[in-house]
Amino acid sequence: MTELLQNASLRWVGYKGSGKIxxxxxxxxxxxxxxxxxxxQRALLLYTTAAAACCIVPVTAALLMLYQTKFYDYxxxxxxxxxTAVTAYGLTLxxxxxxxxxxxxxxxxxxxxxxxxxxxxxxxDLGGDMEARAETNAEKDEAYExxxxxxxxxxxxxxxxxxxxxxxxxxxxxxxxxxxxxGRNMWxxxxxxxxxxxxxxxxxxxxxxxxxxxxxxxxxxxxADKEEMLDTLEKQVETAVEMGVNCLLLPAGIPxxxxxxxxxxxxxxxxxxxxxxxxxxx
Amino acid sequence: MKGSRVKIRLxxxxxxxxxxxxxxxxxxEAGTGPDRSFCGVKKNTFGDYLIIGEIAIIGLAExxxxxxxxxxxxxxxxxxxxxxLLCALLITGVGFxxxxxxxxxxxxxxxxxxxxxxxxxxxxxxxxxxxQLIFIGMGNAIYRKGDMTVETVESxxxxxxxxxxxxxxxxxxxxxxxxxxKILCLPTLYGSLxxxxxxxxxLVVQKIVPMxxxxxxxxSFSLLGRTLFAEDGRKRACFxxxxxxxxxxxxxxxxIEGFDLLCCxxxxxAVRGGVLLPWLVSLCLRRKWFGILLCAAAEGCIVWTLYGCxxxxxxxxxxxxxxxxxxRIPGMADRGMxxxxxxxxxxx
Numbered sequence: 001m002t003e004l005l006q007n008a009s010l011r012w013v014g015y016k017g018s019g020k021i022x023x024x025x026x027x028x029x030x031x032x033x034x035x036x037x038x039x040x041q042r043a044l045l046l047y048t049t050a051a052a053a054c055c056i057v058p059v060t061a062a063l064l065m066l067y068q069t070k071f072y073d074y075x076x077x078x079x080x081x082x083x084t085a086v087t088a089y090g091l092t093l094x095x096x097x098x099x100x101x102x103x104x105x106x107x108x109x110x111x112x113x114x115x116x117x118x119x120x121x122x123x124x125d126l127g128g129d130m131e132a133r134a135e136t137n138a139e140k141d142e143a144y145e146x147x148x149x150x151x152x153x154x155x156x157x158x159x160x161x162x163x164x165x166x167x168x169x170x171x172x173x174x175x176x177x178x179x180x181x182x183g184r185n186m187w188x189x190x191x192x193x194x195x196x197x198x199x200x201x202x203x204x205x206x207x208x209x210x211x212x213x214x215x216x217x218x219x220x221x222x223x224a225d226k227e228e229m230l231d232t233l234e235k236q237v238e239t240a241v242e243m244g245v246n247c248l249l250l251p252a253g254i255p256x257x258x259x260x261x262x263x264x265x266x267x268x269x270x271x272x273x274x275x276x277x278x279x280x281x282x
Numbered sequence: 283m284k285g286s287r288v289k290i291r292l293x294x295x296x297x298x299x300x301x302x303x304x305x306x307x308x309x310x311e312a313g314t315g316p317d318r319s320f321c322g323v324k325k326n327t328f329g330d331y332l333i334i335g336e337i338a339i340i341g342l343a344e345x346x347x348x349x350x351x352x353x354x355x356x357x358x359x360x361x362x363x364x365x366x367l368l369c370a371l372l373i374t375g376v377g378f379x380x381x382x383x384x385x386x387x388x389x390x391x392x393x394x395x396x397x398x399x400x401x402x403x404x405x406x407x408x409x410x411x412x413x414q415l416i417f418i419g420m421g422n423a424i425y426r427k428g429d430m431t432v433e434t435v436e437s438x439x440x441x442x443x444x445x446x447x448x449x450x451x452x453x454x455x456x457x458x459x460x461x462x463x464k465i466l467c468l469p470t471l472y473g474s475l476x477x478x479x480x481x482x483x484x485l486v487v488q489k490i491v492p493m494x495x496x497x498x499x500x501x502s503f504s505l506l507g508r509t510l511f512a513e514d515g516r517k518r519a520c521f522x523x524x525x526x527x528x529x530x531x532x533x534x535x536x537x538i539e540g541f542d543l544l545c546c547x548x549x550x551x552a553v554r555g556g557v558l559l560p561w562l563v564s565l566c567l568r569r570k571w572f573g574i575l576l577c578a579a580a581e582g583c584i585v586w587t588l589y590g591c592x593x594x595x596x597x598x599x600x601x602x603x604x605x606x607x608x609x610r611i612p613g614m615a616d617r618g619m620x621x622x623x624x625x626x627x628x629x630x
Contacts (some may be wrong), residue, residue: 015537017534019531019534019538021532021534021538021540034356041510042604043567043601043604043605043607043610044564044567044604046607047597051597051600068587068593068598070329073537075535075536075537075538076551078537078538079537079551079554079559080593080596080597082505082559082563083539084525084528084529084532084539085506085560085563088521089510091524092284092521092524093521096514096517096520120524120528121527122530124534125534133422133423135423145461167392169437170596171431172433172449172452173436173483175485176436176439176440176483177452179451179453180451181447182451183448183451184310184430184450188427188428190427191429193458194449194450194460194463196457196458197435197453197457197458198457199571241322270567
């Protein structure tokens with residue numbers, strides 16, 4: 001319960017900090033309670049106020065999180081508050097009242113309306129992190145291209161793939177026929193809730209080794225990581241084959257001695273596949 | 283010819299408005315005479331029927347999904363069953379509309395003309411909706427963290443079985459999966475769409491379905507707008523415009539309605555937040571309890587509520603409690619509400 005309470009109070013700080021849509025809702029509720037003369041739809045007003053208060057106060061927020069059986073994040077208790085509907089309703093009442101006072105005079109009515117719209121727009125993040133989105137999309141395109149080439153070249157094979165994380169991230173989405181040594185749930189723990197299956201230590205070690213092996217194609221990697229990666233190379237390749245892997249994909253830039261050792265350990269020949277090299281058992 | 287063009291144009295201008303039409307003005311008043319159907323429930327609007335249709339689709343998808351899960355039928359059989367059920371639903375729906383056409387659209391004829399301001403507001407609203415559809419179609423902001431719908435649909439189509447392999451790896455399950463999760467029907471619905479059209483799952487799930495959900499969401503908000511501003515078309519147009527702007531504004535964070543609809547609209551939580559909940563609030567304000575039960579049932583079929591009762595029932599209970607409190611506390615009741623309660627004789 002203490003953990004839930006802490007979670008509820010900390011997540012509220014994060015929730016209101018990243019954008020101001022909740023602040024806008026609270027402002028609308030204040031306007032509705034104190035400034036609006038004709039209070040219609042009071043049941044909606046009362047319910048929204050109570051529900052928002054329950055989501056903000058840590059004790060009630062923790063109880064609501066218990067109601068959704070602790071699986072869902074703090075954000076989801078806000079599903080109980082009709083944020084968009086009530087904010088839009090309150091703003092409509094405000095604008096209608098303002099235009100009524102302005103008696104249809106554009107010069108009096110328009111500035112306040114535009115100011116309100118500006119304030120609304122600043123409650124969001126005005127497009128978000130475009131660079132991060134572009135990077136994600138580039139990674140996705142690359143993964144789709146590599147998986148496409150893989151599926152096309154060995155279209156008749158039942159491929160069990162081991163590849164860098166950025167390829168495995170989209171591999172099953174791009175082609176459902178591919179099997180993987182481990183999937184996206186290795187680095188996205190929320191996905192583990194969808195199955196009782198878990199990964200053993202071997203799969204986790206293999207994932208770590210793959211991250212190092214990918215780094216070996218870079219200009220620099222920490223010396224200690226490089227040593228451990230090279231020391232365990234044969235062992236990890238054997239583990240991969242034991243897990244059913246018949247296609248190992250690595251960046252084309254890996255050192256040639258490493259490539260030779262993998263070929264020998266796996267008993268496979270290396271083949272070029274775009275910017276990658278594939279070690280296949282078929 | 284010219285006259286029909288004008289009529290079509292007027293219909294397009296007022297489409298979001300007409301969806302909530304039918305006999306809401308009357309149902310907002312006392313439920314007597316022609317406003318009450320045979321079982322005493324107030325009449326639904328055309329928009330209500332459209333959302334009931336959406337919920338019916340979810341229900342039919344659930345039937346075919348459960349057939350695949352419990353009777354171990356192939357996915358192709360499930361998709362075929364769903365196609366047959368949807369055809370039956372379509373025929374029933376068209377028949378129902380044909381029989382009750384006059385009832386449903388009777389009041390549209392006497393509707394006041396759409397003012398210039400309303401047209402301007404609806405035009406701005408339409409532009410924003412189009413920009414949102416383009417945004418979804420571009421697929422630049424797809425949020426898939428914690429979600430494996432595409433992989434699940436891919437595995438259904440590839441194995442021709444439901445949940446025979448772990449969607450994350452394509453390997454058979456070693457320990458299985460939670461049964462409450464296993465009965466959620468959206469992957470079967472999306473997979474069936476892929477099966478019928480031949481389109482790739484990523485396209486259907488991440489682009490086409492979110493567009494449909496967004497439009498469904500505006501339908502729900504339009505019904506809510508009609509409930510909140512039954513008497514004023516200009517306010518309804520303004521409400522819809524503000525909703526569309528707020529969805530843009532709220533696209534900054536996971537868990538906010540705008541983000542759910544624009545970045546991950548295929549998820550059950552997005553359907554719940556965007557389509558079911560606005561409609562549910564409108565139903566609560568109109569005291570239409572059957573629809574509320576439908577929402578709760580639909581939520582159970584599409585959202586993993588674990589072993590809890592879900593959000594729809596909680597919201598309905600909260601709204602009902604708020605209504606009762608408002609009725610009991612002097613000065614809190616709306617004029618309309620007091621009048622209705624007075625007619626029923628439960629408030630002096």
